[in-house]
Amino acid sequence: MKSGRFSGRLYNAFKEKAVIAIGWSDIGPLTHLNTREKIAARVATTWPEWKPQAVAMSAGQLYRFRSEMKIGDYVVTYDPSRRVYLLGEIAGDYRWDPSIDADDPNVRSVTWQGEVSRDLLSVRSRNSLGAISTLFQLSADVIDDLLRAHKSHQPAKADLAASVEIAEEDVFKNIQEKAIEFTKDRVNALDWFDLQELVAGLLRAMGYKTRVSPAGADRGKDIIASPDGFGFESPRIVVEVKHRQGAIGSPAIRSFLGGRHPQDKGLYVSTGGFSKDALYEAERASIPLSLMTIDDLVEAVIQNYDRLDIETQQLLPLKRIYWPA
Incomplete structure (x- = not known):
């Protein structure tokens, strides 16, 4: 029917x-x-x-x-x-x-x-x-x-309160999951430059000042984030952003780590994810290194969205919805 x-x-x-x-x-x-x-x-x-x-x-x-x-x-x-x-x-x-x-x-x-x-x-x-x-x-x-x-002309048999709550929670969970997937689609549709700016904006929302490398050879770094914006004050976070379909492998992780200073912190963002060998390479890295997938990026953006500057929000416009508590 x-x-x-x-x-x-x-x-x-x-x-x-x-x-x-x-x-x-x-x-x-x-x-x-x-x-x-x-x-x-x-x-x-x-x-x-x-x-x-x-x-x-x-x-x-x-x-x-x-x-x-x-x-x-x-x-x-x-x-x-x-x-x-x-x-x-x-x-x-x-x-x-x-x-x-x-x-x-x-x-x-x-x-x-x-x-x-x-x-x-x-x-x-x-x-x-x-x-x-x-x-x-x-x-x-x-x-x-x-x-x-x-x-x-009669209502349905009364649902147990718990059943109603479960049904409402199922709908809410479904909406949340769809919203996250649609947000990931929007992030994936960004070009590399805008994705880099989104990551930089996220770091600024988290309290850092950033310097973004211009397009071209960057010797293994796209963004430098630090309290002072110059990289003199600790922590100095070096960020690499890769926007591609395929997973990042261990050679790319080793290459990224090769140019780092002992006091650096590393953040590697890949919309294509990471291979098992890349995860292992990050675990045994000589400096603290965090690998960020598109799932991690979207979660972090949503958590910090209200603190993003206007320019960054315009890269990924999101609407707030209200749900009965």
């Missing part, structure tokens, strides 16, 4: 006109675009600046709306102002109809069965219905819960 969730802007229009509709109006009718590949090609032509992932995501939702949703499939839309879901069944094939809404001309007819209060649903169903996509598929369990609530 398929289900769509839309913003509340057109909730009343959907209900009154017995339809659902989605946008992407600039690409024109989908009538003759009968494959996902054809839709993707049209999306890419219409918005050439879009990244492949955005093209694929839009094409997938449009194809699902046009072709995968069948007559008789359940569909649900949401009014966030009233916290109610409108439950119905697909009643017609895809059509192009700008009269419903000029910005959302891709239309399917619907036979609406009625409204369901969000408060009547189980915690698991409410979590599933929180997806942010314009169009997505719900599990059979969620559809069954919507049908139960619509028929009985």
Whole structure:
């Protein structure tokens, strides 16, 4: 069974006109675009600046709306102002109809069965219905819960407090994990110069002053961090930044260590990670040496984000979200 969730802007229009509709109006009718590949090609032509992932995501939702949703499939839309879901069944094939809404001309007819209060649903169903996509598929369990609530007008059997807390914690953990992965994607998309500036900005947020080497041969160091900014005061941290796909091996670690002074501290940052031999080489290094992967870098940036200067935050813009305590 398929289900769509839309913003509340057109909730009343959907209900009154017995339809659902989605946008992407600039690409024109989908009538003759009968494959996902054809839709993707049209999306890419219409918005050439879009990244492949955005093209694929839009094409997938449009194809699902046009072709995968069948007559008789359940569909649900949401009014966030009233916290109610409108439950119905697909009643017609895809059509192009700008009269419903000029910005959302891709239309399917619907036979609406009625409204369901969000408060009547189980915690698991409410979590599933929180997806942010314009169009997505719900599990059979969620559809069954919507049908139960619509028929009985009674809330789900009371969840144990612990079960509710576990469910909420699972959602929070999922959001955290996705946020970290998306942040790592953004860091990985930086060029080498900006990555170097991000590392330097992190060190400044941690109380050091930095000198960043210009592009070119740097004799094994990209950043010097120290309390005074000149490297005279201890600790003097010498930083090497490598932005690549492959893992750093032990030869690179030995080369980095070869030019260090006994009082130096070393930090080696690699977005491609480190080989087992490189880890061993760092453990037996003659000076304190810390190896920082992209995971370590993102964790450190998040922990110190509020202390980053504006220039560094602009390299990796992050938004704060609030979650019920």
